[in-house]
Amino acid sequence: MERLILAFVCFITALVGIITNGVVGVQILSKSKLEKCEKTSDSGNLNCSTKIVVNLAVPSGSNGGEASIVAEIVEVEENSTNKMQTLRIPPVVTVNKSAAYALYELTYIRDVPYKPLEYYVKTRRCDPGAGANVVKICERLRDEDGHIIEQTQPICCPCGPRRRIPSSCGNVFDKLVKGKANTAHCLRFPGDWFHVFGIGQRTLGFSVQIEVKTGSKVSQEVILGPENRTVASKDNFLRVNLIGDFVGYTNIPSFEDFYLVIPRQGGPGQPQNLGRNFSMWMLLERVRFTLDGLECNKIGVSYEAFNSQPTFCSSPFWSCLHNQLWNFREADQNRINRNQLPLYGLEGRFERTNEHPNAGSHSFSIGVTEVLNTNLLIELRADDIEFVYQRSPGKILSVTIPTFEALTQFGVAKVTTQNIGEVEASYSLTFDCSRGVALLEEQFFIMKPKESTTRSFKLHPTTDKAAKYFCAAILKDSEFNEVDRAECQFSTTATVLDNGSQITPFQPPKTSANGFFESIRSIWKNLWEGLVDFITGKSCRYFLL
Incomplete structure (x- = not known):
């Protein structure tokens, strides 16, 4: 145990002096010897071990980009003689930090057209209920069931130089033969x-990977981030806690x-x-x-x-x-x-x-375009201070996630946990989902003996399609060790796209030339209807301003 303690004294010095990939200002905020004692509900005795606690401020790279730090432990100072000794196989500690980003919550509101267009058609018989042979592109539209949508009817304007579309009214002969000149106007939504x-609240995201390597063997490797702030290696040799970040976020x-x-x-x-x-x-x-x-x-x-x-x-x-x-x-x-x-x-x-x-x-x-200093607490060795913490087993009782509509609203996962031990203790709870769910931060809380508590996580899917997601609720004790895990799944229904009072995207109809006999028939029909309208004054009786 003594040789291990001495080696880690040099570990602190190594981290201070080695800087790579443009990272500057790596600082050790505090270090101390700590006698760490564990109290459990199984025994009244204290289980003590000597470790080291190093509080590091690890900055990100330039403009919030990726960064890495490599430290090699080459010498140790022996406690009894104060002499420096060289290690035969120097351990290497690598800290890799990913680029930082700000992730925003999104809530679907509705759909809107990219470029609404106003169409107009010059016609001699403009009527809101006229067919395509009269108002052409401005003919009333129909819904998916074939019913006419009245609000899509054309608006008729008379001829004249000061109208919405200036046009000639023609002479008396034109009115008699062809009918009164008008323009039919309509709104349509073609294209995109x-x-x-x-846009709701933002969540800061990044990951930090810490690796301890001896020779060709990787002895320790842990990964943590805002969604998983407490990590311990499998053999409990290395424990890391992400405390927070030292920055004002002025550029976010x-x-x-x-x-x-x-x-x-x-x-x-x-x-x-x-x-x-x-x-x-x-x-x-x-x-x-x-x-x-x-x-x-x-x-x-x-x-x-x-x-x-x-x-x-x-x-x-x-x-x-x-x-x-x-x-x-x-x-x-x-x-x-x-x-x-x-x-x-x-x-x-x-x-x-x-x-x-x-x-x-x-x-x-x-x-994130500013340097983000992350505060990491790495536990390795300590003495001088007697520190007692309480650890108690816990259990996940239930996980409930009602089905909800993707994007339009967020889902809520409710996780109920219980302290099944005999002492009050602290816990942390993570909720990790498969691809397609936004970042969820780890939560910390305290439970008394036999106490149950329910924690909530907001779920924000990243697609508007109906989908099934697989998640895991992970409960950790005060030593960052996993004490229980519950697998679950939930489903979302497809987002119902809301076009407001508009209808399905409009596509302009294709125009085609009429045949010879159809053209003759149309001319006679227009002539007769124009004559009737001229005598009765029916055309443009409505919608004239």
Whole structure:
């Protein structure tokens, strides 16, 4: 035991002096000799062992990137003679720290069209219920069941030079033969659609790997991070506790006043991987959106807002359809062409977008761009202080996770644990899920003898599809040792995409030339209907301003 103690005294000095991969300022915050004694419910006696406790501040690499530290223990000082002795096989301690990132909670809000378009058709007989042979592209649309959607009907405007679309009214002969000149206007949503997500709290993520190697043999290796803050090696030779981080996070933004918009995958004419195209992702202020669709010139505008403009026919063409997603993207493209940073898009504004582990097309993280100093407590040896801690066995009684809709809301995993021992003790609980669930931080708590407690974890899937996930609740005692584990699984239902008051994405109909006889029939029909309308004055009796 004495030789082990002496070797670790030199271990402290080695970590102070060796710096690699651009890491600076590795500091030992404190070190002490500690007589560590364990008290369990099985025996009233104290089980004491001599160890060392080293409190380290390990910084990340430049701009929050990866970093590594390697220390080799080559000499030890013998306690009795104070002489330095060289080790035949020097142990090597390696600390690898991954790049740090901020992971944000996402909540699905609804879908919005990328570029709403106003179409118009010049016609001699404009009626809201007219068919495609009269109003063509502005014919009323139907839902999936074939029912007519009244709000998609065209708005009719009379001819004239000061109308929404200036046009000639023709002469009396034209009115008599062809009917009164009008324009039919309608709103449609062709092309791309985007998911809109609310952005919640952020979680800091990274991992630290600590390895002790002697010769060609790796004797100890542990990995920890915010989701698993306490780790012990299998033989309890090495114990590490992630205490926290020394940084103000001045460069990590908060997006609570913004919505994140992501291209919808799998739509008509869209590639399946469009959601991974980060050049299309945008962050926009919430005030630019209308979630009920009833406001003009905002993202998410609906048929109701477009059709309800008080001076529709005298307003400019495309009124009510400004400040849409495509406008902001084009503004960004113009800035990029001038070698300027975009104002709304993610690309070029943040580092390492969605490069965190288990990243999906519906998760959002950005790289931390400031040096992150992580406080690690490595337990190896100690004396001078008598420290007594209580350890008691524990058990996981139940894990419950109700089925929920992916992305629209978060799920809640409730884990009930019990102290089955005879002394009060501290515990930690981790909840580790398979790929597709956002980071979950480890929780710490204290239980009295025979006490039961329930801890909750918020589950945020990273996909909007129905899926089944496999998880494990892991209970650790005050020595970081696993005392119980419970495997479980839960399911999510597919997110019901909400287009607001809009309908399924609209695709412009294909136009085709009519045949000779069909053209003759159409001319006679228009002539007869024009004559009737001229006499009765039926055309444009409604919707004229």
